[in-house]
Amino acid sequence: MAQFDIVIVGGGPIGIACGLEAKKKGLKYIILEKGPIVNSLFNYPVNMQFFSSSERLEIDDIPFISKEAKPKRNEALEYYRRIVTGNQLNIRLFEKVEKVAKSDNQFEVRTDKNTFTATNVIIATGFYDLPNLLNVPGEDLPKVSHYYKDPHFYASQKLAVIGASNSAIDAALECWRKGSDVSLIIRGPEVGQRVKYWVRPDIINRIEEGSIKAYYNATVKEIKQNKIVIDTPEGTIELKNDFVLALTGYMPNFEFLENLGIELSDDEKRLPNYDPETMETNVKGLYLAGVICGGMETHKWFIENSRIHAKLIIEHLLKKELF
Template sequence: MNFFDIVIIGGGPIGIACGLEAQKKGLSYVILEKGPIVNSLYNYPVNMQFFSSSEKLEIDEIPFISKEAKPRRSEALEYYRRIATSNKLNIKLFEKVTSVAKIENEFTVISDKNSYKSKNIVIATGFYDIPNLLQVPGEDLPKVSHYYNDPHFYAGQKLAVIGASNSSVDAALECYRKGAEVTLIIRGTEVGQRVKYWVRPDIINRIEEGSIKVFYNATVKEISEENITINTENGIEKIQNDFVLALTGYKPNFTFLNQIGVELSKDEKKIPSYSCETMETNIKGVYLAGVICGGMETHKWFIENSRIHAKMIVHDILNKK
């Protein structure tokens, strides 16, 4: 069985930052990633552009050069992949962690391919794997997706996009411009205030000119093969529909945190218990890094404001040694 000073669960940008910091400080480590390098970023829409500028996405002060001030998905994949490969990080790809057990002061981390022992584990698994479900009839139909990739797929189709966030707005605009007939279904009274500032006027203008249809204060009642039924201010509306993009957000794997013993707040935010100074949770030797720290408040943590977690964690582990 392999023993390491740190086992890092999650090979996204913050997991990579933790590996780099451990490597610099002479600590043995392994990064376990269930998919490819930066799996979550890989699954972002093909044309996605970051809200953050490139220098705010940098890790370990390694320059990130992009064509525009705010880089796109393809540039980020190139940047983080090159960091992982050029620094020869000890990262195991397509290896999913199935369980973590603690006996006295030592953890055993079991994956679908191997097992590891360590006195410290870092959970940097993000939040992109578990969608917030609508919990309505028809949500399991093949026409419904909680992830959006390429607008070409929806050309010439009647598409309903559910949500008012960046992902929903980007999808609605891109698919409209590729020839989809787009209907935007928004639970609130307006397009989300956190939508990228250079995109929000665009979607509002498309709505006002009638290019994209919108229902505000609306929720989905039911989805069928040929229609989507929604509750609106003016009663129930049934509209013809070919595809549904339910982009209603995502959440961390709370089940995994519970299995390890990490405490969550009792309210709907489900914020994990951790020290703001060390990132250590209520379980000694278990650290959190990245967006998973926010629980359901996934909009509060980004790459740019959680890069520092790597240094905080490694510093604390070294102090203990």
């Protein structure tokens, strides 16, 4: 059974930043990622463009050069992949963590392939794994997806996009431009205010000209094989439909955090208990890093403002003089 100073769960940008910092300080570490390098970014839409500029996505002062001020998914994959390979980080890919348990000041981390022990564990798993479900009949039909990849798939199809934030709006516009007949179903009275500032006018113009049909203050009642049923202020409407993209956001794996012993707030935010100066949770030796720190406030933490977590954690570990 391999023994480490730190096991880092999650090989996204912040997990990589933690690994870099640990390596610089001479700590024995390992990064465990259930998919490819930066698995969550890999699963983003193929044409996705970041809200942040490239310099705000940099880690460890390693320059991120992109063609445009705001890089796209493929450029980010290249950047983080080169960091991992160029620095020969100790990372295990396609190895899913199944359980983390603490006993006698040691953590045992069990994956689907191996078991590791460590004095400290960093959880940097993000929140992209679990979608916010609609909880309506028909949501489990094959035509329904909570993730969007490529607009070509939906060409010449009647597509319902559910949501009002960046992922939903990007999908609606891209699919419409590839020939989809797009209906946009929005729970509130308008397109989300957090939508990228250069995208929001585009979707509003497409709606106003009638290219994309938007239903405001609307909720999905049922999804059928060839239809989708929605409740609107004008009453219940049935729309002919081939595919549904339910892009209503995602949440952290709270069950995993609770099984680790991490305390969560009792309100709807479900904020984890940690010290913002050290990132250590109420479980000694167990740290959080990145967007998972925000609980249900998934718009609170991004790559650009959580990069500092790596340095905070490693500095605290060294101050504890455990090694």
